[in-house]
Amino acid sequence: MMKKFTVLKGIAAPLMVPNIDTDRIIRIERCAGIPRERQGEYMLEMMRLDPDGSENPHFILNKPPFREAKILLAAENFGCGSSRENAVWALMGWGLRCIIAPSFGDIFFGNCFQNGMLPIRLSAATVERLAAAIEADAGNAVLTVDLERQRILTAQGEEITFEVEPLRRRMLLEGLDEIGLTLEHEAEIAAFQNRDRGVRPWLYV
Amino acid sequence: MTLSTATGTAAPSTLFDKLWERHVVAEPAPGVSLLHVDRHFFTDLHSPEFKLLAARGLPVRNPEMTFCVADHVVSSRPGRTGGNAAWSETYLADLRAGSKRYRIKLFDVNDDGQGIAHVIGPELGITQPGMLVVVGDSHTSTHGALGALAWGIGSSEGVHVLATQTVVQRKPKRMRIRFEGTPGPGVEAKDLILHAIGKLGTAAGAGYAVEYAGSAIRALDIEGRLTVCNLSIEMGAKSGMIAPDEKTAAYLRGRRYAPKAEHWDLAVQHWKTFGTDDDAVFEREVEIDVRKIRPQITWGTSPQDVIAIDATIPDPASAGGERRQAMLAALEYMGLVPGQPIAGTKIDWVFIGSCTNSRMSDLRSAANVVRGRKVAAHVRAWVVPGSQGVKRDAEAEGLDRIFREAGFEWREPGCSLCVGANGELVGPGERCVSTSNRNFVGRQGPGARTHLASPPMAAAAAIAGVITDVRQSTLEKR
Known part of the structure; x- marks a missing residue:
């Protein structure tokens, strides 16, 4: 059963660096060598930790109140690069449930919905404005993301609407799993293959 | 010259659209397509996912359409028998167990067909024009060089493919990049595509499927085309593809998994039915003058x-x-x-x-x-x-x-x-x-x-x- 996502209220941390790739979010040896449920400890380790393994005190996610962030404000092309779904698992393992950015890597964007993570596309100007308000005063850091109403409520009471494709929205709200939904189409899959076997017999040998 | 000889009165369409339409199994919601996956490579790094499938009690729907590959965790050391990382043997063991349990063909560490999924797919003729090919790896766009739809998927989608032989997809926009002219000395396929990424940016392709065209693409051999399509993801594109032509058919002929003699002519006839129509519309068109490109770094x-x-x-x-x-x-x-x-x-x-x-x-x-x-x-x-x-x-x-x-x-x-x-x-x-x-x-x-x-x-x-x-x-x- 996938984690449901309905309303999320929490600290939003601004990480306004463009092109944060999934290798950066979690290194390959962590993907391969660390159990999935512990990968959150290695999220963004090359930014979060110094080479000796100690915390980099200047990194946003190491500072209060952002250590407790549930929402990440990010710059263009967040999650680009490798298809590793571990990037989503690591971000969620750290405690994040929502990423707000002007654009995302396509595979990462899809992977989020498979795990109960909500990625939201907002204009660069809007993300930068939210980030600037929080950077100026951490008192502004609490955001409420309401998926049902497709609105973000800021600490100052501003409401920002966002788009989510309806099927994905429903799957998050109800915690539905894609495999379960597709298995309902088994008859159509079988019919496709029967038809296709006549057109492309060389595929079925 | 592309292979396409299709004529008809249908609205002009792109290669991408034509192949997409042919793979639609169902439309679970407006704007959402359930697409049939023709070939799926399952790499060693994904071997833990067999356990997810088993936990749900689901079989692999079409084991003959998936190929397990030992490529990421294997050592490259001469004389190797497995991997040299602490986790390598676990992943390889899980891959072997999964392929055996579900009766999936495995290219194991020192098998004669072993190699990187995106190299052996074309080389063994597993990847063919018009197929939908997916791999849990972002460089799956490589296979598009043969005129296949091909893109990288995540782990959850990989389990979905094993269980249903389909993927749930939203159709991307279309972009065409034409490379025109003859490259100068020392300029390789890699330089063409690196130059394009430098010019367009690493996010330019986000939300797009790219078709590469133009005289410089036609002039490339299949291996050069594989290099070009490989880097599509580095400009953020979902996929990159090149219309199949005589070179594509010649490349595939006789390869281990290519259509056998009794189907060969039929397959080539089928491949000729696709290609982008002259008046097809792309949301974005880019033209690159290859003569100006110098070796890139x-x-x-x-x-x-x-x-x-x-x-x-x-x-x-x-x-x-x-x-x-x-x-x-x-x-x-x-x-x-x-x-x-x-x-x-x-x-x-x-x-x-x-x-x-x-x-x-x-x-x-x-x-x-x-x-x-x-x-x-x-x-x-x-x-x-x-x-x-x-x-x-x-x-x-x-x-x-x-x-x-x-x-x-x-x-x-x-x-x-x-x-x-x-x-x-x-x-x-x-x-x-x-x-x-x-x-x-x-x-x-x-x-x-x-x-x-x-x-x-x-x-x-x-x-x-x-x-x-x-x-x-x-x-x-x-």
């Missing part, structure tokens, strides 16, 4: 950070905002000074390999630079062929001898130093000219500095011990 930590080999390292002062900060961070990480020529930068490593550039034509063009010369004493240089087939062919041609005599290590097939999932890494602060696809921070190892380039550029750097212009290197050789 990256200077930063994103594939878009690329310049011509005779250019100087860019100055962040010329950029604004986030871009300026990103450039400063990249230069600091890479240990480079703006305004300096990139040529002459001392290197420690050369890696010739990866799903981008590890095929016969890549090894030949690198060997042509290397022949009769020596790798600089301070440089460690590796050649990792993309597959057992490439390795065998290269050895039959004597390429391994050319590399070995020059001081290169001639290694076993796999992903190796492109991503380090097998524990093979470039050391902190060390500088590597690499024919792979990503120069991300830490990609080749924590603190490792990667410069992406073509195989002959990497070979020239190995000889000179510094980043060097392959055109100059070739002149010196004469």
Whole structure:
């Protein structure tokens, strides 16, 4: 059963660096060598930790109140690069449930919905404005993301609407799993293959 | 000349749209398509996912359409029997157990068909025009070079494919990039696509499926086309593809999994029915004049950070905002000074390999630079062929001898130093000219500095011990 996502209220941390790739979010040896449920400890380790393994005190996610962030404000092309779904698992393992950015890597964007993570596309100007308000005063850091109403409520009471494709929205709200939904189409899959076997017999040998 | 001979009165359409339509099984919601997956490669890194499938009690719906591949975690060390990372044996054991349990063909560590999924798919004829091919790997776009729909998927989607032989997809927008003209000396397929990424940016393709076209694409052999399509994801594109032509059919004929004699003519006839119509509309069109492209090399930590080999390292002062900060961070990480020529930068490593550039034509063009010369004493240089087939062919041609005599290590097939999932890494602060696809921070190892380039550029750097212009290197050789 996938984690449901309905309303999320929490600290939003601004990480306004463009092109944060999934290798950066979690290194390959962590993907391969660390159990999935512990990968959150290695999220963004090359930014979060110094080479000796100690915390980099200047990194946003190491500072209060952002250590407790549930929402990440990010710059263009967040999650680009490798298809590793571990990037989503690591971000969620750290405690994040929502990423707000002007654009995302396509595979990462899809992977989020498979795990109960909500990625939201907002204009660069809007993300930068939210980030600037929080950077100026951490008192502004609490955001409420309401998926049902497709609105973000800021600490100052501003409401920002966002788009989510309806099927994905429903799957998050109800915690539905894609495999379960597709298995309902088994008859159509079988019919496709029967038809296709006549057109492309060389595929079925 | 593309193969397409289709005529009719239907609205003009792109190659991508035509193939998409042919794979639609159902539409679970408006704008959402359930697509049939024709071929699925399941790499060793995904082997834990067999357990997810088992936990749900689901069978593999069409085991004959999936191929398990040992590529990421395997050692490239000569004489290997498995991997050298702490986790390698677990992943390989799970892969073997899963392939056995579900009756999926496995290309195991030293099997004669083993290699990188994106190399063996085309090489064994598993990938064919018009197919939908998915892999839990972002460089799946490679397979599009044969006129296939092909893109990378995540782990959850991979389990979905095993269970249902379909993927749930939203149709991307269409972009066409035309490469026109004849490239100058020393300019390879890798340079064409790196130049395009530099010009368009690493996010330009987000939300798009790209079709590559133009005279320079038609002129490329299939292996060059595989390199071009491979890097589609580095501009953020979901997929990259090239319309099949006579070269595509000639390339596939007789390969192990290509359509057999009784189906061959039918298959080729089928392949002729697709190709982009003359009046088809793309949401974005780009034209690139290939005559202006010089050999490329990256200077930063994103594939878009690329310049011509005779250019100087860019100055962040010329950029604004986030871009300026990103450039400063990249230069600091890479240990480079703006305004300096990139040529002459001392290197420690050369890696010739990866799903981008590890095929016969890549090894030949690198060997042509290397022949009769020596790798600089301070440089460690590796050649990792993309597959057992490439390795065998290269050895039959004597390429391994050319590399070995020059001081290169001639290694076993796999992903190796492109991503380090097998524990093979470039050391902190060390500088590597690499024919792979990503120069991300830490990609080749924590603190490792990667410069992406073509195989002959990497070979020239190995000889000179510094980043060097392959055109100059070739002149010196004469």
